[in-house]
Amino acid sequence: xxxxxxxxxxxxxxxxxxxxxxxxxxxxxxxxxxxxxxxxxxxxxxxxxxxxxxxxxxxxxxxxxxxxxxxxxxxxxxxxxxxxxxxxxxxxxxxxxxxxxxxxxxxxxxxxxxxxxxxxxxxxxxxxxxxxxxxxxxxxxxxxx
Numbered sequence: 001x002x003x004x005x006x007x008x009x010x011x012x013x014x015x016x017x018x019x020x021x022x023x024x025x026x027x028x029x030x031x032x033x034x035x036x037x038x039x040x041x042x043x044x045x046x047x048x049x050x051x052x053x054x055x056x057x058x059x060x061x062x063x064x065x066x067x068x069x070x071x072x073x074x075x076x077x078x079x080x081x082x083x084x085x086x087x088x089x090x091x092x093x094x095x096x097x098x099x100x101x102x103x104x105x106x107x108x109x110x111x112x113x114x115x116x117x118x119x120x121x122x123x124x125x126x127x128x129x130x131x132x133x134x135x136x137x138x139x140x141x142x143x144x145x
Contacts, residue, residue: 003029003037015072016065017084021047024062025069029106031077036070038062040105054099059133060090063123066107067139071119088118089138097132105132117141 007028013019015028024046027039040062042049048058064087075082099105107125114120118140125133 005029005039006031012069015076015082016068018065018068021045022061023065024048024058025065028069028073031070031073033074035108035110036066036073038066038069038107038109040107042099042101042103042105044101046101049101052100054101054103056095056098059095059099059105059125060093060135062105063107063109063125063133063135063137064090064139066109066123067119067121067137070109070111070121071139071141084142085139086142087137088140089136091136091138093133093135095133097127097130099127099132103127109137112136117143 005027012025025038025040029037042054048055068085071085072082105125109121109123112120112122118138120138123135123137124131
């Protein structure tokens with residue numbers, strides 16, 4: 001991505017409810033009404049790390065939290081209350097390159113469709129410019145306040 005970082009560290013908590021040790025996004029490179037680009041540097045203390053390897057579950061959680069960053073950012077920028085989102089579906093998950101401690105995950109998620117409170121996004125996560133994982137993720141936003 002090589003883009004400057006828009007938000008990092010504690011600022012991420014503005015957009016998503018997750019907190020340590022479950023926080024799986026530490027940077028937002030870009031965000032708008034149809035996409036988001038996020039990052040995560042995997043450190044040895046990450047709860048999804050075993051030995052030197054980052055688990056497939058951790059990769060999925062990173063992608064899901066990236067989608068949450070997209071929704072939270074758009075609520076925040078449009079001065080709406082930030083609502084909780086839930087993974088409704090993960091389809092066609094493909095892990096091509098397993099991540100390890102020290103890797104920098106860079107994820108791009110793009111909206112495919114948005115109807116009612118459900119958003120479908122295509123997600124691609126890269127490590128050193130190479131596709132590490134991809135999927136389609138459907139998020140349900142709980143807007144019943």
